Amino acid sequence: MSSSVSSERETILQTLKEFCEAEIRPHVLEWDEKQQFPRAMFRRLGDLGFLGTIFPEEYGGAGLSTADYAAIVEEVASVDGAVALALAAHTSLGSSHIFLFGTEAQKRRYLPRLTSGEWLAAWGLTEAEAGSDSAGTKTTAMRDGDSWVLNGSKNFITNASVGNVAVLMAVTDRTRGRHGISAFLVELDNPGIRVGKKENKLGMRASDTCTLVMEDCRLPADALVGREGDGFVNSMKVLDGGRISIAALSVGIARGAFEAALAYSKQRKQFGKPICEFEAIQFYLAEMATDIDAARLLTQRAAAAKDSGAAVPRLSAQAKLFASEIAVKATDRALQIHGGYGFMKDYPVEKFYRDVKLCTIGEGTSEIQKLVIAKSLLADRE
DSSP states (O other), X not given: OOHHHHHHHHHHHHHHHHHIIIIIGGGHHHHHHHTOOOHHHHHHHHHTTTTSTTSOGGGTOOOOOHHHHHHHHHHHHXXXXXXXXXXXXXXXXXXHHHHHXXXXXXXXXXXXXXXXXXXXXXXXXXXXXXXXXXXXXXOEEEEETTEEEEEEEEEEEETTTTOSEEEEEEESOGGGGGGGEEEEEEETTOTTEEEEEEOOOSSOTTSOEEEEEEEEEEEEGGGEESSTTBHHHHHHHHHHHHHHHHHHHHHHHHHHHHHHHHHHHHHOEETTEEGGGSHHXXXXXXXXXXXXXXXXXXXXXXHHHHHHTOOOHHHHHHHHHHHHHHHHHHHHHHHHHHGGGGGSTTSTHXXXXXXXXXXXXXXXXXXXXXXXXXXXXXXXXX
């Protein structure tokens, strides 16, 4: 990385850090307890350019690298994982699918609204019977003259009730399996789509997560994103980038928990001295710091590879697998360092502990990441 790029990133992150401290941290507990999505705050993030980081300036974006974006997600997640999750879903999934596979007309219509924060994006692949087996999609899209008609539902959709447009997968040819799945742009004020169940979650509670239900949802012919039948294949490419953002999210949560534990260990006294002077605590802190640095390096390696145009399925899977698993471990250690106080909502590690588990599940479980990695390794031997 050149010094000029590093200096630019440092300036961007300092601006973001100041924003997070002023606009996010004071409200984290309130948003979490109320399950309140902070829509006004997201509009301010858009005004600062943080909702269009990786997209070209011609579409209202900031033209930053994936590596810069990963650092941005980490910074937000170190304060509030729920906000970072909504940011990542908006950018890496919904907006990215439009940018990567949409027509020029689709990009011109939607991206400026999304990068500015005027609109928020959602993305829907998961269904009740199509989680890890996402090729098992049941939602259908049937041609009807010059229109498409969608019927079905999508589960666990981030930004579902607060978003304005979603990219949704639907079966257009059941006989072709995963090659019969297509992607569609659905504006969420369409009378044929409605928000179903709002999920009551363990963590990430300020991030909006709902079911979307399509009942004779009529779309124009130009709502198709990419070629007919390419929706699933393109979704896997979108997820390659999405997994980098979840790795960065994991690093951020782990870092936030570590920083809280480090500060607490210097203040908390037992047996007449700060607990940071006890070897057991020092070992915990040393392991946490090392794991977090290693996870960040894996994440930045995957991001740099994506920026170079290289294929990144294995690198993004490795980054997400390692970062999410060490984040769970780091938040557990951070809570342990806090002792009984870590179990109380008065301290931030309680929320980090609840939030972090999603990182090993969302955008492909740890088990799915291992399958992706193994498949790549075995293919290299052929």
